[in-house]
Amino acid sequence: MVKSGNYSRKYSKEWDKEDGLREWVSRVPGDDTKAACRYCRTVIRAHRADLKVHSLAKKHKKNAELSTITGLFAAFPYGDKGREHTVDKDKADMKGEGDERALDAAVGEIVNPASVGFIGCGNMAQAMLTAFLKKGLVNPSLTIASAPSDRNLGKLRELGVRTTQDNNDVVISSDLVFVCVKPHQLTSMLGDLPPLGNHSPLFVSVVTGVSLGHLETMLCSLVENPRVVRAMPNTPSAVGQGCCLYALGTHTTPSDAETTSSLLSALGMSAQIPEYQIDAACGLSGSGPAYIYMAIEALADGGVKMGLPRQLAQTLAAQTVKGAGAMVLETGKHPGQLKDEVCSPGGTTIAAVHTLEQNSFRNSLISAVEASALRSKELGAKE
Ligand SMILES: NC(=O)C1=CN([C@@H]2O[C@H](COP(=O)(O)OP(=O)(O)OC[C@H]3O[C@@H](n4cnc5c(N)ncnc54)[C@H](OP(=O)(O)O)[C@@H]3O)[C@@H](O)[C@H]2O)C=CC1
Ligand SMILES: O=C(O)[C@@H]1CCC=N1
Structure with a gap:
């Protein structure tokens, strides 16, 4: 731990010009004994040594990369929403904790709304809630979920979340409401909600196909200028390995954008995209886990056919x-090049690749993404 000594150390304006610091360090308004890291969304003591240690932490480096890729960490609002960070944590990070744990820590330090609600608590709601709870981003006792039956509500109660069969209970007691019902259930569900008066939560809809415009029109009967986000998550969110793309509605504020990016990045990878791309995102990452589960099942069947025990084949x-996914993400190489690196001339893999091509492997996957995206558009057209 760096000792503070008997004299106070203050934020130096030189840091705003210094390469290696100016990219990420900021003043904390009203407190010059602190400095903020824009990448990690955290507040550090304004000690040069602390800043140096922090800049070497794996978590910081990872967040710097993410910031470059997605711009997700650009708008950290400092102040009392950022938790203070200690160099001990950074030192532990430098001593070799895995990147995954470093990332976990990073997303654990983000802005989160006080109370969160879920209308509909099936597969997708449970996957997201599991991630938020695991990362400590929501307080279960300030989280409430609704559904018409007890089929899923019981599972949420086991997680410590309050449950109700009245959707209005969720809306009136939440700062942020996740709308997680099936597309055909949405109109009647929203139609049954009474006007909200002065309370205006942020609505984040994961409902496939339903546009921001349509959501805003429907929610106008509840609240003036409804603040709406349309998101396309996927179920690997439950293990922090999801993808979540989202688009912001016309009445959302910069603070809503901040909250949304903070929360959704806890699901794995997340990014804001233009709304017209959401159907395509549905076809690829929203529905994609199902294609890959099928691929895993089929690969395991192949292993069993050729003599491996089932459990080993599945693993x-x-x-x-x-591993193949991690190679693409971590090496930055084109997947075609990575494929070539596995194929020896006259070897086993190229024989298998030929068989896959004969059976329209790549065509099948392209068509699958297309079919899901077109179905998403079709569901939207029924609005
Ligand atoms: N599953 C996925 O991989 C993904 C899903 N989505 C989207 O997320 C949404 C939810 O999907 P998913 O979680 O899979 O669906 P589920 O069928 O698993 O869950 C739907 C939930 O909605 C509840 N429900 C039904 N009617 C109402 C109502 N009137 N008021 C409140 N709750 C209601 C159900 O209640 P009960 O528990 O009583 O049955 C259930 O809890 C869909 O729009 C889907 O397109 C988006 C991306 C990925
Ligand atoms: O099939 C569905 O409706 C949802 C949308 C994306 C994944 N599953």
């Missing part, structure tokens, strides 16, 4: 998919 199949 090998899942690990092979995970």
Whole structure:
């Protein structure tokens, strides 16, 4: 731990000009004994040594990369929403904790709304809630979920979340409401909600196909200028390995954008995209886990056919998919090049690749993404 000594150390305006610091360090308004890291969304003591240690932490480096890729960390609002960070934590990070844990810590330090609600608590709601709870982003006792039956509500109660069969209870007691019902359930569900008076929560809809314009029109009967986000998450969010793309509605504020990016990045990878791309995102990452589960099942069947025990075959199949995904993400190489690196001339893999091509492997996957995206558009057209 760096000792503070008997004299106070203050934010130096030189840091705003210094390469290696100016990219990420900021003043904390009203407190010159602190400095803020824009990448990690955290507040550090304004000690040069602390800043140096922080800049070397794996978590900081990872957040710097993410910031470059997505711009997600650009708008950290400092102040009392940022938790103070200690160099001990950074030192532990430098001593070799895994990147995954470093990332976990990073997303644990983000802005979150006080109370969160879920209308509909099936597969997608549970996946998101599991991630938020795991990362400590929501307080279960300030979280409430509704559904018409007890089928899923019981599972949420086990997580410590309050439950109700009245959707209005969720809306009136939440700062942020996730709308997680099926597309055909949405209109009647929203139609049954009474006007909200002065309370105006942020609505985040994961309902496939339903546009921001349509959501805003429907929610106008509840609240003036409804603040709405349309998101396309996926179920691997439950294990912090999801993808969540989202588009902001016309009445959302910069603070809503901040809250949304903070919360949704806890699901895995997240990014804001123009709304017209959401159907395509549905076809690829929203529905995609299903294609890959099928691939894993089929690969395992192949292993069993060729003599491997079932459990080993399934583990090998899942690990092979995970490893190949990590190679694409971490090496930055084109997947075609990575494929070539596995194919020896006259070898086993190229024989298998030929068989896949004969059976329209790539065509099948392209068509699957297209079919899901077109179905998403079709569901939207029924609005
Ligand atoms: N599953 C996925 O991978 C993804 C899903 N989505 C979207 O998320 C949304 C939810 O999907 P998913 O979680 O899979 O669906 P589920 O069927 O698993 O969950 C739907 C939930 O809505 C509840 N519900 C039904 N009617 C109402 C109502 N009137 N008021 C309140 N709750 C109601 C159901 O209640 P009960 O528990 O009583 O059955 C259930 O809890 C869909 O629009 C889907 O397109 C988006 C991306 C990925
Ligand atoms: O099939 C569905 O309706 C949802 C949308 C994306 C994934 N599952």
